[in-house]
Amino acid sequence: MRALCLIGLLLLSALAQAADISPVIHDRHIGARLRGLALPDSLRKDLRSGLTNRVLLRVTLLEGTQTLATANVEIALKYDLWDERFGTQLTVNGVVRTAPELRTVDEAWAWLIDLRLMPLFERPTTPATLTLRAEVLLNPIERERMEQIREWVKENSRYVPLEGAPSAASESGSNSVFNRIFEYYAADQGMAAQWREQAASAPFTVSAR
Amino acid sequence: MNFRPRWLLFILFLLPLAALAQSPAGDDALTIDELTCRGNEATSCDFILGHIYLSPGDAVDELELSNARLRLSSLPSFSSVDIYLERGVARGHVRVVVEVVEADPYAREWIAGTSIRFDSVSQLLVGRLTNQNLFGTGKLLDAYAFAYAPVAGTVRSEYSARVQYVDPHWLNNKRMYLIAGMSGGYVDSESINGRRAKVENLGFDVAVGRRLFDFSFLTFGYRYNSYAQIDVTSRLLDGSVERSSESFDSHVFSIAYGWNSEDDPYFPTRGSRAVVHSSRVFVEGNVGTSTDGGIRKTWTTANGTSWVIQVADAPSTETRQFIQEHFEFVGGFSRPIGASANGEIRRGRWYVEAGYSPQGHDLQNRRQKEYGAKAGVRLQTRSFGMVDLYVIGSFLHTAEGAD
Numbered sequence: 001m002r003a004l005c006l007i008g009l010l011l012l013s014a015l016a017q018a019a020d021i022s023p024v025i026h027d028r029h030i031g032a033r034l035r036g037l038a039l040p041d042s043l044r045k046d047l048r049s050g051l052t053n054r055v056l057l058r059v060t061l062l063e064g065t066q067t068l069a070t071a072n073v074e075i076a077l078k079y080d081l082w083d084e085r086f087g088t089q090l091t092v093n094g095v096v097r098t099a100p101e102l103r104t105v106d107e108a109w110a111w112l113i114d115l116r117l118m119p120l121f122e123r124p125t126t127p128a129t130l131t132l133r134a135e136v137l138l139n140p141i142e143r144e145r146m147e148q149i150r151e152w153v154k155e156n157s158r159y160v161p162l163e164g165a166p167s168a169a170s171e172s173g174s175n176s177v178f179n180r181i182f183e184y185y186a187a188d189q190g191m192a193a194q195w196r197e198q199a200a201s202a203p204f205t206v207s208a209r
Numbered sequence: 210m211n212f213r214p215r216w217l218l219f220i221l222f223l224l225p226l227a228a229l230a231q232s233p234a235g236d237d238a239l240t241i242d243e244l245t246c247r248g249n250e251a252t253s254c255d256f257i258l259g260h261i262y263l264s265p266g267d268a269v270d271e272l273e274l275s276n277a278r279l280r281l282s283s284l285p286s287f288s289s290v291d292i293y294l295e296r297g298v299a300r301g302h303v304r305v306v307v308e309v310v311e312a313d314p315y316a317r318e319w320i321a322g323t324s325i326r327f328d329s330v331s332q333l334l335v336g337r338l339t340n341q342n343l344f345g346t347g348k349l350l351d352a353y354a355f356a357y358a359p360v361a362g363t364v365r366s367e368y369s370a371r372v373q374y375v376d377p378h379w380l381n382n383k384r385m386y387l388i389a390g391m392s393g394g395y396v397d398s399e400s401i402n403g404r405r406a407k408v409e410n411l412g413f414d415v416a417v418g419r420r421l422f423d424f425s426f427l428t429f430g431y432r433y434n435s436y437a438q439i440d441v442t443s444r445l446l447d448g449s450v451e452r453s454s455e456s457f458d459s460h461v462f463s464i465a466y467g468w469n470s471e472d473d474p475y476f477p478t479r480g481s482r483a484v485v486h487s488s489r490v491f492v493e494g495n496v497g498t499s500t501d502g503g504i505r506k507t508w509t510t511a512n513g514t515s516w517v518i519q520v521a522d523a524p525s526t527e528t529r530q531f532i533q534e535h536f537e538f539v540g541g542f543s544r545p546i547g548a549s550a551n552g553e554i555r556r557g558r559w560y561v562e563a564g565y566s567p568q569g570h571d572l573q574n575r576r577q578k579e580y581g582a583k584a585g586v587r588l589q590t591r592s593f594g595m596v597d598l599y600v601i602g603s604f605l606h607t608a609e610g611a612d
Contacts, residue, residue: 042291045291045293046291046293048293049291049292049293050239050294050295050303051271051294052271081295081296081303082296082300139275141275141279
């Protein structure tokens with residue numbers, strides 16, 4: 001019984017940590033609210049780095065298993081060392097949208113773990129039961145760049161006993177980040193990233209426009 | 210058009226990448242005042258900054274900094290790497306800071322094997338210690354000791370040790386490498402035709418080489434054997450015993466060509482490795498030539514089983530000898546072992562190999578062949594480094610009738 005309770009608690013905590021996407025329906029459009037992204041702790045430091053951090057989201061609207069539409073959302077955050085605020089850029093399918101003013105890392109973090117993306121899709125012309133699915137990538141690396149890095153690693157780490165391998169024997173945090181990126185790359189995913197997460201909504205019904 | 214989902218994903222993600230090139234804070238280029246390191250105690254800052262292809266006065270190139278972080282992260286020298294900017298002397302000027310946490314520079318490797326070959330039982334033990342970041346420069350100091358001790362049956366023993374310094378980027382050239390080493394050993398081996406040889410040797414060597422194309426390498430080497438002692442005892446068919454003994458020094462010039470396209474040095478899943486090595490030995494006015502080598506090919510089937518075939522010697526890489534007890538012709542497979550829950554085992558493989566070695570002719574001039582198998586487990590552990598445990602066994606088949 002205690003074991004069952006423990007499993008239940010673990011499941012609940014896992015559920016509590018999982019990202020959640022829900023629809024936001026307004027007028028003729030459908031948007032999405034993405035909450036609870038388990039962003040890596042290292043991002044807090046990266047956000048203060050003065051360099052650009054990028055989050056890519058691919059949000060898909062489905063009816064059953066059929067894809068109705070897809071929205072590509074890109075968020076770029078760069079901390080200005082002199083003005084001490086974030087320069088934030090939000091684009092949906094390449095079109096720039098209004099992004100909030102963010103001054104601190106906590107504000108940026110709070111925004112990222114409760115993203116409201118509105119609007120993303122046109123509402124269907126007929127009543128339908130739909131779902132939303134999102135895939136999120138942090139600081140993605142395109143395949144061509146990954147090829148260049150792989151070439152460099154191949155040339156520069158052949159001797160090391162723990163070399164060249166995605167997983168080194170004394171695998172460190174640094175290596176594990178690299179390895180994770182490499183795993184996505186090796187899995188032929190088209191694009192690798194330091195971190196990725198997926199979320200899907202419960203089915204929801206929309207009436208006709 | 211029939212796109213597979215991953216290609217669709219790729220194409221869709223490409224769209225916003227064009228926008229990614231733009232900075233969210235506008236187009237104000239930041240100028241680098243200086244590049245500096247933090248957290249490095251054993252590693253020189255020059256070595257770290259050598260991985261960043263930017264200099265003071267350059268504009269900040271975020272893509273290059275991101276690539277540099279990945280390059281540094283791939284090195285075993287560091288357990289974490291961060292790159293960030295700090296305000297510089299004036300607005301628009303920055304200091305690029307590379308903050309690292311250094312990893313344990315020592316890599317350890319152990320091999321323990323029980324060998325039950327057709328005529329003897331022996332125990333093999335190898336220990337290897339490598340400093341992968343000597344003086345914080347990324348050079349290597351590698352030492353190993355090897356013992357193959359007889360337990361029962363025919364005497365077949367070998368003890369050796371080697372220390373070598375390796376500069377994987379000699380003269381700061383990414384394709385050049387240099388190896389300087391010292392090694393010595395003692396071998397006492399009795400063959401199945403009754404010949405017993407004892408060899409003692411101590412020598413120094415130096416080699417330089419160049420990586421060619423994608424996977425190949427070419428090495429030129431010289432070794433001075435300052436001391437070599439060979440004692441040979443042969444039992445003849447009539448029961449008499451013949452003895453010879455000689456002591457000399459020698460000069461050996463060698464050339465080796467090889468390639469290595471395997472995706473992992475310890476747990477390869479695909480690729481091949483090969484080397485052919487030719488030596489010319491000068492001993493007191495006499496000249497001899499020898500050639501050896503080996504090739505290994507690995508591939509993995511859809512169920513995750515990796516298959517290997519190997520012929521002749523276990524092929525080394527350009528700067529590293531691999532120690533492996535094996536047959537002349539080997540075929541086998543391996544299966545992955547997952548990481549343990551407590552983190553002690555990071556990854557591993559168990560493997561089974563079958564092999565065959567020609568063993569020449571016995572005193573009656575009958576051809577002899579050794580058939581055998583090897584089974585083992587190779588683990589990457591937190592406490593001991595790389596560990597390889599195995600058992601190898603074989604039997605001898607003697608063809609009836611003389612050749």
